[in-house]
Amino acid sequence: MTPRRIIGQPRRRVDGRAKVTGQTRFADDIILPRMLHCRLLRSTHPHARIVSIDTGKAEQLDGVHLVLTGESFPIAYGILPVSHDEHALCRDKVRFVGDPVAAVIARDEVTAESAVNLIDVVYGPLRTFAEPAESLAHDEPRIHDYGDHGNVHKAVSLQFGDVDAAMAAADHVFDDVFFFEGNTHLPIEQHASVAVKDPDGKLVIYTSTQTPHYLHRALAKALAMPAAHIRVVATPNGGGFGGKSDPFNHELVVAKAAMLLDRPVKICLNREEVFYCHRGRHPVTMRFRTGVTRDGKITALDLQTLLDGGSYGSYGVASTFYTGALQTVTYDIPRYRFRGCRVFTNKPPCGPKRGHGTPQSRFGQEVQLDKIAEHLKRDPAGLRLGMIAPPDSLTANYLRVGTIGLAECITKVVERSNWKDKFRKLPLGRGVGLACSSYLSGAGMPINWNDLPHSGVQLKLDRSGGVTVFCGATEIGQGSDDVLVGIVAEVLGIDPFDVRAVTGDTDLTPVDLGSYSSRVTLMMGNAAIQAAERARAIVAGPVAAKLGVPADRLVFADRRVFDSEQPDRSVTFQEAVCIAEARVGTIGTTGSYTPPKAAGHFKGGGVGPSPTYSYTAAVVEVDVDAETGWITVPRVWIAHDIGCALNPTLVRGQVEGSVYMGLGEALMEEQAFRRLPPRLSSALVHKFPSMLEYKSPTSLDMPEIVTDLIEHPDPRGPFGAKEVGQGPLLPIMPAVANAVYDAVGVRVDQIPVSPEKILRALQAKAAGKPARVGPASFPDVAWPEPLLVTPPHEGGDGRASNEPDRRLRRKAEAGVEATAGVRS
Amino acid sequence: MRLPGFRYRAPRTIEDAAAWLAEQPADSMLLAGGTDLLPNMKRRQQTPSTIIGLSGIGALAEIRNGDGLTIGAGVTLSNLVADPRIRTSYAGLWQAAAQVATPHLRNMGTIGGNVCLDTRCTYYDQNYEWRKSIDFCMKRDGKTCWVATSSPKCLAVSSTDTAPMLQALDASVTLVSAGGARVLPIADLFANDGMHYLTRQRDEILASIAVPALDGWRSAYWKLRRRGAFDFPVASAAVAARLDGRRVVDARIVLGAVSSRPLSADRAVAQLLGQELTDDLIASAGAAAAEIAKPMDNTDFELVWRKKMVRALVSAALHEIRGDDMRARRLQLARQEMLSMPASTSAAR
Amino acid sequence: MKVRLTCSVNQEPVDVLVDDYKTLLEVLREDLQLTGTKHGCELGECGACAVLVDGSPVLSCLVLAVESAGRRITTVEGLAADGRLHPLQECFADLGASQCGYCTPGILITAKALLDAEPNPSRERICEALSGNLCRCTGYLQIVEAVEAALRLGAASKQRQPLLAQSEPGAGQ
Numbered sequence A: 001m002t003p004r005r006i007i008g009q010p011r012r013r014v015d016g017r018a019k020v021t022g023q024t025r026f027a028d029d030i031i032l033p034r035m036l037h038c039r040l041l042r043s044t045h046p047h048a049r050i051v052s053i054d055t056g057k058a059e060q061l062d063g064v065h066l067v068l069t070g071e072s073f074p075i076a077y078g079i080l081p082v083s084h085d086e087h088a089l090c091r092d093k094v095r096f097v098g099d100p101v102a103a104v105i106a107r108d109e110v111t112a113e114s115a116v117n118l119i120d121v122v123y124g125p126l127r128t129f130a131e132p133a134e135s136l137a138h139d140e141p142r143i144h145d146y147g148d149h150g151n152v153h154k155a156v157s158l159q160f161g162d163v164d165a166a167m168a169a170a171d172h173v174f175d176d177v178f179f180f181e182g183n184t185h186l187p188i189e190q191h192a193s194v195a196v197k198d199p200d201g202k203l204v205i206y207t208s209t210q211t212p213h214y215l216h217r218a219l220a221k222a223l224a225m226p227a228a229h230i231r232v233v234a235t236p237n238g239g240g241f242g243g244k245s246d247p248f249n250h251e252l253v254v255a256k257a258a259m260l261l262d263r264p265v266k267i268c269l270n271r272e273e274v275f276y277c278h279r280g281r282h283p284v285t286m287r288f289r290t291g292v293t294r295d296g297k298i299t300a301l302d303l304q305t306l307l308d309g310g311s312y313g314s315y316g317v318a319s320t321f322y323t324g325a326l327q328t329v330t331y332d333i334p335r336y337r338f339r340g341c342r343v344f345t346n347k348p349p350c351g352p353k354r355g356h357g358t359p360q361s362r363f364g365q366e367v368q369l370d371k372i373a374e375h376l377k378r379d380p381a382g383l384r385l386g387m388i389a390p391p392d393s394l395t396a397n398y399l400r401v402g403t404i405g406l407a408e409c410i411t412k413v414v415e416r417s418n419w420k421d422k423f424r425k426l427p428l429g430r431g432v433g434l435a436c437s438s439y440l441s442g443a444g445m446p447i448n449w450n451d452l453p454h455s456g457v458q459l460k461l462d463r464s465g466g467v468t469v470f471c472g473a474t475e476i477g478q479g480s481d482d483v484l485v486g487i488v489a490e491v492l493g494i495d496p497f498d499v500r501a502v503t504g505d506t507d508l509t510p511v512d513l514g515s516y517s518s519r520v521t522l523m524m525g526n527a528a529i530q531a532a533e534r535a536r537a538i539v540a541g542p543v544a545a546k547l548g549v550p551a552d553r554l555v556f557a558d559r560r561v562f563d564s565e566q567p568d569r570s571v572t573f574q575e576a577v578c579i580a581e582a583r584v585g586t587i588g589t590t591g592s593y594t595p596p597k598a599a600g601h602f603k604g605g606g607v608g609p610s611p612t613y614s615y616t617a618a619v620v621e622v623d624v625d626a627e628t629g630w631i632t633v634p635r636v637w638i639a640h641d642i643g644c645a646l647n648p649t650l651v652r653g654q655v656e657g658s659v660y661m662g663l664g665e666a667l668m669e670e671q672a673f674r675r676l677p678p679r680l681s682s683a684l685v686h687k688f689p690s691m692l693e694y695k696s697p698t699s700l701d702m703p704e705i706v707t708d709l710i711e712h713p714d715p716r717g718p719f720g721a722k723e724v725g726q727g728p729l730l731p732i733m734p735a736v737a738n739a740v741y742d743a744v745g746v747r748v749d750q751i752p753v754s755p756e757k758i759l760r761a762l763q764a765k766a767a768g769k770p771a772r773v774g775p776a777s778f779p780d781v782a783w784p785e786p787l788l789v790t791p792p793h794e795g796g797d798g799r800a801s802n803e804p805d806r807r808l809r810r811k812a813e814a815g816v817e818a819t820a821g822v823r824s
Numbered sequence B: 001m002r003l004p005g006f007r008y009r010a011p012r013t014i015e016d017a018a019a020w021l022a023e024q025p026a027d028s029m030l031l032a033g034g035t036d037l038l039p040n041m042k043r044r045q046q047t048p049s050t051i052i053g054l055s056g057i058g059a060l061a062e063i064r065n066g067d068g069l070t071i072g073a074g075v076t077l078s079n080l081v082a083d084p085r086i087r088t089s090y091a092g093l094w095q096a097a098a099q100v101a102t103p104h105l106r107n108m109g110t111i112g113g114n115v116c117l118d119t120r121c122t123y124y125d126q127n128y129e130w131r132k133s134i135d136f137c138m139k140r141d142g143k144t145c146w147v148a149t150s151s152p153k154c155l156a157v158s159s160t161d162t163a164p165m166l167q168a169l170d171a172s173v174t175l176v177s178a179g180g181a182r183v184l185p186i187a188d189l190f191a192n193d194g195m196h197y198l199t200r201q202r203d204e205i206l207a208s209i210a211v212p213a214l215d216g217w218r219s220a221y222w223k224l225r226r227r228g229a230f231d232f233p234v235a236s237a238a239v240a241a242r243l244d245g246r247r248v249v250d251a252r253i254v255l256g257a258v259s260s261r262p263l264s265a266d267r268a269v270a271q272l273l274g275q276e277l278t279d280d281l282i283a284s285a286g287a288a289a290a291e292i293a294k295p296m297d298n299t300d301f302e303l304v305w306r307k308k309m310v311r312a313l314v315s316a317a318l319h320e321i322r323g324d325d326m327r328a329r330r331l332q333l334a335r336q337e338m339l340s341m342p343a344s345t346s347a348a349r
Numbered sequence C: 001m002k003v004r005l006t007c008s009v010n011q012e013p014v015d016v017l018v019d020d021y022k023t024l025l026e027v028l029r030e031d032l033q034l035t036g037t038k039h040g041c042e043l044g045e046c047g048a049c050a051v052l053v054d055g056s057p058v059l060s061c062l063v064l065a066v067e068s069a070g071r072r073i074t075t076v077e078g079l080a081a082d083g084r085l086h087p088l089q090e091c092f093a094d095l096g097a098s099q100c101g102y103c104t105p106g107i108l109i110t111a112k113a114l115l116d117a118e119p120n121p122s123r124e125r126i127c128e129a130l131s132g133n134l135c136r137c138t139g140y141l142q143i144v145e146a147v148e149a150a151l152r153l154g155a156a157s158k159q160r161q162p163l164l165a166q167s168e169p170g171a172g173q
């Protein structure tokens, strides 16, 4: 094999130049002739019936072209097929302050805004739900008329093996309750969209979305248009982090308006509205009961989670399962019970944020492990090293684990941080904490269950010697265009500069499901390798004949094709393409990727499977002022099992960006809400929908970060690569909490770990009370009977013994879905 | 987010500005750096029909020597921070100005605007639509104060960084109107009322701020905020003192962001006068100062904790004034190395 | 109502009629179609809209267009000169300082002002100068490193002409 020229080398990303010159065209940068502007009227009530809407005055205003209300949007949509509970504009009720009620399209934003203020809405207020406890306690009024019951959106219960017996047999059972506050993505780019009726009369929308394919489906359904007549172009996203993965109200509104008016219509949300789009981290209360042997092995885990879902379904059912999915992928847990419940409340909907559903329970598990180590008088690093899940195995909950570099990660951060000299040895106020994590390299199941590929790539080679690569993947800053181009250039032996990428355009590019679940590098990458290898084979045949050497001796490198044994027998890449094109005609290839089938065949078994998992370990050092609780983080050491770093510059950026975001969550970020005194007001509002009061770390708040990459190529990934966009965030929050304990001996079992909480715990400690801040107990939830699945190592076949015939039901579901996708 | 409509006027002299302001004092507002007024206008908290822009008045942008320094209201915070006279002689003022907002906002914002900064409250510093969702509040468009529903007055927080320090330095201000000028101690410019937080008349312009020559005085400013930049103070301690050895000859302690005005901690000062500045005395003065702080639940952080922090901030300032090496502590709190000064320069001459 | 605005933007004279309520940000993006300057809050809370006015970085979302009359304005579009990228641009592109790129124009502009004013800022000083620019992607480290690299590259290029051998990918490495 020839040495790699591109893969593995730190390189300028392919879109680097555009970004530093201000030429990257984000959605709000698109300005079209005759363009109109849209503003939305949003609900000022947290929960109310819409009694009437009077748009008369708004329509009369000079410069107003169109006023839309829920009447124009009869069809519901939503990201998951099981929760199509959104309408572009609310029809009969509003569910949170910020829910869109009407839209004005006008000559400019100022006019649209003035018209919005002229719309009169009469609301009939309903009881509001601010906390999950309230939603559990009151079935009426229901926020939605679907869901498991009352205001419970979804309650799930899974059991893998006899957990109670394993607990009873354990030497110790640890029982801890934790709380993780919600937080939001806060991309610097505010969501924006421009919709146009193209000259043929079809719909085009340019929009800041991470998932053009799913938006495509939602538009087709909700606007009742054939998908073939809709083109979604995902503009580069100015940050996404999961917050631009749902189809959004404003996208449907401008699409509809552009079709009605036959003029381009733009909307750019203001920052407050971005907070209302949300789909961020669910607030989660969780209870971990863990059975442990004397020598530090886990015998069983019994996990309960309660998710505050906000007002719509979004990805919520998946988020619920994710809070229980990945524990077993990290550590060897032979028996496992998971119960998760998501409730509706009158707040902006929660959804997927970096780590989707897993950071909350990762926090609980890693802090509990710290407590277990303390109790067993074991070093937390050593304890974890002894319980890592076995590689190439099937977990108790039927997740197929590939390579595991976690031991190397732990060893690396222990060594780099001088852990042995620091842990429990630093002076009062300084401490170190360790935590680990794992994450998916792409979800094994698509959102709409079907047998279609998850990622498709097309290549065009022509006589110019240039190559164009087409893929539906979406550039959200993570560098997917660079991965795509780098892989194609590597396989074809040309320079990345010779390759042009066309991405995220449902008209021009084959489907890729989108930039979520850390799937792009692995799935698009494998598809790209396949397409490029096919192209190489097409070119190699005719060139080999021309050079008179066997095709398998040809090497593609340095923009040339040559005989590996007589390197001077060569043609340039351009000549090679011409030779091949003359022989076989126009050259184009495709590649696609479909992940392996899930091993679990029980309901819920579709959430968690992934082609392979990444692993991370981190040590965080903190400085805590024992007098005030003030906390700073001077240093972080992190090691990530990446498999293979395709472009190390980008990989490091993802790791450091994750550390940054993790520290924000650990220390300060909170999507908090405020209720006014109920006897005076029914208001329930986002406490501070602004960039100033939603605290995100600045350059002065960042620690030194030492990053190490562990590179053991995993055969399932392109060139052995695994994910890096999300996993490295996960260990940061628990490592901070564990470090606080090391520093001042108090437990903050609640995120964020703010100075006030530290001080409260210190005061409790001084008063002889438990040195802890965190939830006292887990609320009562009426759990359904668990599905009973025998773990693989106990002879299970991946099916639940007490589930009605699943295959039949699934077939029925798939049928409904398939028609929904193609029907007009 | 768009600004509401307004008429813009740009005088070249203070006299013109005063005359134009007098034409419609109730509906006109002065615009200096705009970093407070313009966000407030975008959120429809303040909606003047006329804006009088002060940036073209050269005379407002000067720092003049005299008995002490006279700082024009239009001096930007960046220029203030860059002036060596401030850094060497009024360390606390330098520290306060250097910690306002961000570098960009200090390039734009003026000291006059900072002193006249609107009071802040998380129920009020919100978009129009948000405020509509809570049916507004007493400070603008509503009736109730949601922070304390029985309160007869607005409890919005004085959030300026420089004003407490200027008050601790015993500064005075010159207000100019079409009718003439008046000079008053800066302490008298402020009123403890979130809505009517300045005693300035609507037709008056703050022209300059004079800080006296403070021979032998030292000063220090300690600010509490969540992040290393951007955030307004949620509690701060401005301390100035003259020491004879370790004995306190004279002192002033002013608290920021724990009331609707900069708050003088007179009881704490009384404890200090004539005494050796020992660790114990510092601790007890800090505690006495914290007693008068009245933080409400309308800023970042929990109010009980903010009150506790007042004590720590005042103590830290006193330690710094005593000449203790507070660099590590300051770095931890402010996350900026340059704010720390070697003990020798933290003294005012 | 429209008002006339004359000023210079990226060293070119500008003379336009603009709505009187507009900010400099809105005029740059909407009237001059210089969309390189971004916005993340429009309230002075993020730094994405930073431009240079008379050489000093300010937030264009809080500058009245009418107050920009006669000023010298520099935006990200004005950083490259004579067909060559500014050393900061080269280094940001090469060293991962721009991920999604949305904060990048504001940060480049701010860093340029720093390098113009100070020959050799320390890492702490760079962090302080950039503390008014939020970035959600990078964690700032690669940004700070890119500014440091640009310092070295800028210093080197002053001794050796031409500025850069090539302005293609990788030139700054």
Ligand SMILES: Cc1cc2nc3c(=O)[nH]c(=O)nc-3n(C[C@H](O)[C@H](O)[C@H](O)COP(=O)(O)OP(=O)(O)OC[C@H]3O[C@@H](n4cnc5c(N)ncnc54)[C@H](O)[C@@H]3O)c2cc1C
Residues within 6 Å of the ligand: A692, B029, B030, B031, B032, B033, B034, B035, B036, B037, B038, B039, B054, B073, B074, B077, B099, B100, B101, B102, B105, B108, B109, B110, B111, B112, B113, B114, B115, B116, B117, B118, B159, B160, B161, B162, B204, B205, B206, B207, B230, B231, B232, B233, C043, C044, C045
């Ligand atoms: C994100 C953000 C963070 C901030 N953080 C801080 C902070 O940490 N600390 C802090 O103190 N401030 C902070 N500020 C507020 C503001 O930037 C500063 O207070 C600044 O100094 C205000 O000055 P300006 O010239 O911009 O005021 P302007 O907005 O021009 O004016 C402010 C007020 O003063 C009045 N005014 C201005 N000049 C005069 C005059 N000569 N005579 C009479 N009245 C006058 C105006 O009419 C207006 O009511 C922050 C602002 C933002 C947007």
Ligand code: SF4
Residues within 6 Å of the ligand: B120, B121, B122, B123, B124, B137, B138, B139, B140, B144, B145, B146, B147, B148, B153, B154, B155, B156, B194, B298
């Ligand atoms: S303190 Fe009360 S009246 Fe004043 S701004 Fe806040 S809520 Fe309104």
Ligand code: FES
Residues within 6 Å of the ligand: C038, C039, C040, C041, C042, C043, C044, C045, C046, C047, C048, C049, C050, C059, C060, C061, C062
């Ligand atoms: S857009 Fe100007 S500071 Fe955010």
Ligand code: FES
Residues within 6 Å of the ligand: A188, A238, A239, A477, C097, C098, C099, C100, C101, C102, C103, C104, C134, C135, C136, C137, C138
């Ligand atoms: S690169 Fe995305 S916000 Fe900075």
